[in-house]
Amino acid sequence: MPKVIASAPNAGGRHQRGRRVSPTLAEINVIPLVDVMLVLLIIFMVAAPMLQRGVEVSLPVASRSQDIASERIFVDVPLSFGKDRRVFLGKESVSLDVLPERVRQIMLNRTDKQVFLRIDGRLNVQHQLDVFDELKAGGVRDVGIVTDAPKQ
């Protein structure tokens, strides 16, 4: 928080000036306090949206797909996969190279060797197959593709 620290000398300066004008005043000087809080407020307001770092995946649309019932393993493949070849396991960004091992670890104590892919519809088939290959290498038996229901 560099801004907070940087404001400290200023606050001290004002305080000294305040004492010079009214040296017997016993109240706390709240002005720098409000300054600090406002700065903090701005920092948090700016930072808050960035903290919500979800993955934006625009799902393909299919009308005849089934709803996913229970707790499943999801692998998100955002559009950026085309550039950085990274996918998301939950909230965690993971390189495609280590995906098979990570999936293997997750499935260690599971009987259903099933993974659901939330793959961005704008990625091409080759990208999808790359992810498929790595999932198979990790011992996944079934890969489901998550879709959006078509908008009415």
Next chain:
Amino acid sequence: MSRTSQISVVVMLVAALLATSCGRRKPSIPQPSPTPRATTGPPAVPDEPPAAPTRVDDALPVPPQPLAEDAVSNRSLDDLNRDSPLKPVFFGLDSADLDDVGRTTAMANADVLKKYPTWVITIEGHCDERGTAEYNLALGERRSTAIKTYLTSLGISPDRVRTVSYGKEFPFNPGHTEDAWAQNRRGHFVITSR
């Protein structure tokens, strides 16, 4: 600035701060953190290995000096034993009892031993391969002892008869058939001195 506007500023501040701090539940932005050793002081285990390193002893076995030979010579009387006048006694499955045929054979062997009173023999107990090795050591021991006991009852001095069990270690017939097993369940006579 009026008093109400001051209060509303404060209220807004509090509300805004509450909102932002609630929103901060998922700190998924990687914190640009300095290396932990710089911030946390010395790690739980001293970073440098202990001053006295551990000596790893993986001593090598030394070949033993052979023991002095047993008092009983293992010198075999090859020719005699190759065409031995002493015939083996065969046993039933998992049995150390002499049957009629076995007793007849043992009796004939006893006659030979009476004819050559200086001979010292070893009776080897053998078993077929179907049992477990350790149990067969006991079974072979009982077979050889049973023959020795019978020979003793026929007047052969027990001092002339030694017993040994080879369990299933030395089959005479390496086959895996009933015939082979029957041949391997035996008390085998070896002349060890004359």
Next chain:
Amino acid sequence: MNKNQRGLRQRFSSWQLGAIGCAFGMVAAAVVIAAPRQQQAPPASQQQPSEVALVITGDPGTPPRYAVPDFVALSPDAGEVAKTIGQVLWDDLNFEREFYMIPRDTYATIPAARRPEDVPFNSWRELGADGVIFGTVQQSGGKTTVQVRLMNVRSRQTVFAKEYFNATNPRAYAHTIADEIHQQQRQLRGVARTKIAFVSDRNRDSLANTVEKREVKEVYIADYDGENQRRITVSRQLNLTPAWSPDGRAIAYTSYRPLPDVVVSLIYQGLLQNPTKGQGTNYVPVFSPDGTRIAFMSGRDGNPEIYVMNTDGSNQRRLTNHPAGDGTPTWAPNGQQLAFVSDRTGTPQIYIMGLDGSNVRRITMSESWADQPTWSSAFNEIAYAGRTGSGYDIKIFDIASGEARQITFGEGSNERPSYSANGRHLAFTSTRSGGTQVFTVGRDGRNLRQITRTGNNQMPAWSN
């Protein structure tokens, strides 16, 4: 501006200050919460490292995941040793199944660190590792120095650091490290430094002076993983049923010289002892858990019975007295009981008795043939070979419940179980792969490994 602020300040009343103070408090709290995680490392534990802080844990419900990359060769000629230690350490840590060992072929994309401060924790975390090994090997003037650290990938702390030297075989370093990590992280006595003795006909030597061709068997020892096999006996005779002394420095066995007798070989001194000294025929010696006594079978009194003597041969006394054959003794871990095999009911069955031969009690009730008992020193159970069909399978008798369970299932004939010191594994022989070979398996029947391949190998005995 300054003037206005001053006026503002002077007009605040005390309750307003209180409200602002509250707001400030919340900001402060938010700042504390937002502080980097690393600052939560408790300072107390740095001054006084506790066991808890040193143990690497995995995700809830899963074992910790370890990565063991190749050790770093600090001198040019140490490359081969460094590679061996890494591979063997991975195998050793994998053996007890206390950790999920991340396969070494998945490390390719992770840059190798040459110094501990260069370990790429983020990459290891991405691979799912909770703990990572960093090790170095330095060879100079024929002296090898191995340093190893176990690092917690999350906290980036070193939780285990040690230096080793003096081993002639690089595998010994890995075995030592694995045992110490198992001890420190899981309070588990590992078996990486234990050995397995067995008898083998691999030399194809024949007995001298016999009419029939009779192949000798000699006693061998190997590391627990089957490596480093060495011959222990040189008698060119039949040598059977090896058994370890508790300190792992002596092996007692049945040696035909030419009559069967108990021989104790002090394998690191090259000395042989013969405590029974030819008093009749003596077989299958086993050391007591405290190493002071040997139980064995002898036919000296005209029938196979079980005897006990001190290891120097003194105080030989008979425990069983039954016209049937009694043999194959094994000690209870407390040294006060023996299990043995007797065919007093017509078939070999396993019995338990006190050290004075009293309280004989049959434990196998539903077997047509039970032999080769081995008493676990860690769990209240006895493993044995029980007949199933035309062969045998390894079964484990739970003494408390009286129930037996099977851990091999008719793949070849499976015989002669021998517990590891921590009771978690068994060595046994199987004919499943051709010939008779020694295998190890977990006491749950999983994790089967074949450890011998040359000739026929039998009668394994696992050292402490």
